[in-house]
Amino acid sequence: MKLIFLIGKKEFKSYFTSPIAYLLMAFFALIFGFAMYTATRDVVRMGFQAQMMGQSQPVNLNDMIIRPLLGFASTVSLFLIPMITMRLIAEEKKTGTIELLLTSPVKDIQIILGKWSAAMLLYLCILGMSALDIGMLFAWGKPDWRPVLVAYLGLILQGGCLLAIGEFISTLTKNQIIAGGVTFFVCLLLWVLSWSTAFDSGATAQVVNYLSIVTHFESFSKGVLDGKDVVFYLSMIFFSLFITSRSMESLRWRS
Amino acid sequence: MIKVEGLTKRYARTVAVDNISFEVEKGQIVGFLGPNGAGKTTTMRVLTCFLPPTEGTATVAGYDVQEHPIEVKRRIGYLPESPPLYPEMDVIGYLEFTGKLKGIPSADIKKRVDEVLERCAIGDVRDKLIAKLSKGYRQRVGLAQAIIHNPDVLILDEPTSGLDPKQIIEIRELLKSLAGNHTIILSTHILSEVEHSCERVIIISAGKLVAIDSVANLTNRLRGSESVSVEVDATGGIPDPSDVQQRLEQVSGVRSVTMKGSKSGRLTFEVESLQGRQIRADLARGVVNAGWNLSELRAVGLSLEDVFLQLTAAEKKSGEPAESEAAKQ
Numbered sequence: 001m002k003l004i005f006l007i008g009k010k011e012f013k014s015y016f017t018s019p020i021a022y023l024l025m026a027f028f029a030l031i032f033g034f035a036m037y038t039a040t041r042d043v044v045r046m047g048f049q050a051q052m053m054g055q056s057q058p059v060n061l062n063d064m065i066i067r068p069l070l071g072f073a074s075t076v077s078l079f080l081i082p083m084i085t086m087r088l089i090a091e092e093k094k095t096g097t098i099e100l101l102l103t104s105p106v107k108d109i110q111i112i113l114g115k116w117s118a119a120m121l122l123y124l125c126i127l128g129m130s131a132l133d134i135g136m137l138f139a140w141g142k143p144d145w146r147p148v149l150v151a152y153l154g155l156i157l158q159g160g161c162l163l164a165i166g167e168f169i170s171t172l173t174k175n176q177i178i179a180g181g182v183t184f185f186v187c188l189l190l191w192v193l194s195w196s197t198a199f200d201s202g203a204t205a206q207v208v209n210y211l212s213i214v215t216h217f218e219s220f221s222k223g224v225l226d227g228k229d230v231v232f233y234l235s236m237i238f239f240s241l242f243i244t245s246r247s248m249e250s251l252r253w254r255s
Numbered sequence: 256m257i258k259v260e261g262l263t264k265r266y267a268r269t270v271a272v273d274n275i276s277f278e279v280e281k282g283q284i285v286g287f288l289g290p291n292g293a294g295k296t297t298t299m300r301v302l303t304c305f306l307p308p309t310e311g312t313a314t315v316a317g318y319d320v321q322e323h324p325i326e327v328k329r330r331i332g333y334l335p336e337s338p339p340l341y342p343e344m345d346v347i348g349y350l351e352f353t354g355k356l357k358g359i360p361s362a363d364i365k366k367r368v369d370e371v372l373e374r375c376a377i378g379d380v381r382d383k384l385i386a387k388l389s390k391g392y393r394q395r396v397g398l399a400q401a402i403i404h405n406p407d408v409l410i411l412d413e414p415t416s417g418l419d420p421k422q423i424i425e426i427r428e429l430l431k432s433l434a435g436n437h438t439i440i441l442s443t444h445i446l447s448e449v450e451h452s453c454e455r456v457i458i459i460s461a462g463k464l465v466a467i468d469s470v471a472n473l474t475n476r477l478r479g480s481e482s483v484s485v486e487v488d489a490t491g492g493i494p495d496p497s498d499v500q501q502r503l504e505q506v507s508g509v510r511s512v513t514m515k516g517s518k519s520g521r522l523t524f525e526v527e528s529l530q531g532r533q534i535r536a537d538l539a540r541g542v543v544n545a546g547w548n549l550s551e552l553r554a555v556g557l558s559l560e561d562v563f564l565q566l567t568a569a570e571k572k573s574g575e576p577a578e579s580e581a582a583k584q
Binding site for chain 2 (some may be wrong): 002003006007010016017018095096097098099100101103104105106107191252254
């Protein structure tokens with residue numbers, strides 16, 4: 001546990017000694033802020049129009065703003081996650097520092113969990129940027145906070161899942177660009193899979209749809225905490241970290 | 256302390272290490288010698304549990320590298336060929352990280368870091384980023400990382416590469432001061448390195464063990480025959496080289512004569528004696544009797560360099576290790 005924490009701390013610090021953490025946070029804050037701006041502008045405009053027509057109904061902030069925004073955040077994270085995970089192990093392999101880790105009295109799984117939690121923490125920092133915008137809604141409106149929390153939980157679980165997949169891909173190569181590119185491709189693929197039921201609702205399409213990471217986020221974004229989806233995410237995280245540890249072990253045999 | 260038996264490591268297509276066995280006792284400094292690509296690094300990587308052996312076993316301090324890797328790693332300090340440094344960290348931060356990684360309790364870490372900073376003479380760069388350090392400093396930070404947890408066994412892959420002569424001497428002194436409590440294996444292809452700091456030498460070539468012996472024994476063993484450099488000139492002009500060569504060959508006890516060159520009217524030959532024969536007196540007499548001048552007569556010592564070349568060359572010719580009594584022990 002101490003070693004996981006030690007590796008995680010070192011990894012998290014090194015995100016912030018390079019510009020990558022700041023870049024990702026700034027990028028996300030900018031995009032999310034812009035989305036927030038357009039969403040609220042539309043809602044406010046609609047509110048005015050409704051008032052002018054004489055039928056004033058209260059605006060539901062949860063449905064009108066927060067839900068689409070956090071859905072958008074989930075899509076944006078697909079683009080950010082490869083940039084978080086690509087360096088995790090690929091960089092160590094490139095610079096040879098992996099030799100230090102693998103010849104220190106540390107178990108592979110401790111390295112993997114340490115790095116994954118550092119990536120997770122950075123991801124939380126990035127998501128934290130969106131909390132600033134959402135917080136403003138709470139300051140001037142009265143949205144229900146429970147669905148917001150559930151949606152954030154969904155974002156965290158989905159992120160954890162993709163980060164674990166990204167970490168696995170990072171063990172496969174010593175080239176960060178390849179690690180990032182492949183992770184990005186996999187993220188996109190897992191997103192696109194959710195479209196399979198759009199025109200076809202056969203069994204195959206259902207299964208393919210089920211595999212999509214984004215499908216399972218839907219219930220969270222509606223504010224519904226569905227045990228089935230939580231289990232899906234947790235098992236995906238577990239499975240990805242497991243194959244990461246297998247892959248780390250095979251590093252020794254393959255190299 | 257270290258015991259390697261029948262170690263073989265195969266990669267997809269090549270055999271990097273082929274059936275190597277050796278033992279290193281506690282407190283020794285052993286030089287691991289071989290040309291590039293001989294399998295030095297691979298053997299070291301097996302010992303540090305970085306690579307698993309294909310066949311054979313290796314034990315460090317009684318623990319098998321495959322069955323108890325964590326126990327082995329606890330007792331080993333390893334400096335790979337390129338020091339494993341995180342450029343974005345500062346020296347202190349890096350050493351604290353590696354120290355904790357190797358299981359030094361947080362309470363002692365400051366003290367240990369200060370100690371290795373002093374030992375490796377890197378105190379003056381303690382707050383610098385590793386990215387800003389020169390090659391020599393990086394090497395020393397890497398060494399500091401290897402000794403920080405006071406390991407029983409130190410495995411150093413070319414520890415002096417990239418250092419200037421003064422730093423090399425400092426590292427040698429450091430290694431000598433570490434010997435005794437620590438068992439040290441260092442690989443190198445610089446032979447003077449071994450002559451200076453090692454008690455025993457393991458020579459491998461093309462993955463096979465060629466020789467394992469003490470430095471003194473190795474040089475003596477191959478110095479059974481005497482090698483003499485002879486310089487000849489004549490008052491009346493340069494003598495005919497083939498004449499001189501013939502004359503020298505006739506001296507009793509001479510095995511071979513090779514012409515080394517001629518410089519400003521002087522001819523230089525290298526004469527090798529038969530096993531156990533003293534030939535210098537006879538050579539001098541032979542030259543003078545023939546009417547030439549003997550301007551130099553000098554015994555050529557066999558350096559470890561020559562031993563190394565002879566051993567590895569013999570290896571290539573015969574295709575199997577030049578068996579020696581020493582290699583069998």
